[in-house]
Amino acid sequence: MPGLYFEEFEPGMVIDHPTRRTVTEADNTLFSVMTLNLAPLHLDAEYSKNSIYGQRLVNSLFILGLVSGVTVPETTQGTTLGNLGFEQIKFPKPVFHGDTIHVRTEIVSKRESKSRGDSGIVMFRHLGLNQRDEIVCDALRAGLMLKKPVAAHA
Template sequence: MPGLYFEEFEEGQLIRHAITRTVTEADNTFFSTMTMNPAALHIDHDYAARETEFGKPLVNSLLTLGMMIGISVHETTHMTTIANLGMTDVVFPKPVFHGDTLRIETKVMGKRRSKSRPKAGIVTFEHKAYNQHGEEVASCTRQAFMHAKTEGE
């Protein structure tokens, strides 16, 4: 099933995404090494236990960001997006650890027709990720360039 078209989004619309995901140690290690991030904070249990206030490895924040947006895709932009235009206001108010389960909510903050393409528009989303305790662990604002079903004025 495709995501929503430009016209189907309404400002203030809140989508509580059906998919949830538990982050594993393998996810974090693979992502960190694949993206060439050797930070011991993410991949070294001994270092994390001795040298950090958390006592265990943190999930790489870019993995958290990617999962937050990725989980939202099926119910928002799957097969209806032209491109992401940017992500701003990215924050991580609480850490994510191996074994945490993420659930995602997306709020439509605004939308406008494209000035250059008659069958497209820009939708601004606010994504929020929560762990299994209901604590907000990440948020960002994303602008997506979306296909429209009809031509605008």
């Protein structure tokens, strides 16, 4: 499914994305090492046994990337000019190896671009949920979205 154009988004719209992903130890280790986040909570099983979680945590920035990425096919693939930024990011519950993440997107608002006639700004709220439907990531993101081509309006 291609992404949606600016006109196709409506505040209150909810998209339950069909792609789900089980997070693995390899995902967590590779991402943490590639980004030089060497926190023992992500990499050291013995250290993590004595933490408040009793086990290693999945790197939260991996989860943010996963949650954002899962949304692309149904929201922005081929119809975005760029990610304008995140206004809020929360991780209310931890993610552990073996958790399966699914994503729900809510359209919070939209407005015409003040500087570009071919696009508008859509505010997305992406919710990453685990297999128990607990929110593990709550991100508010602004995207610069293309309007439908003029030929499509005719």
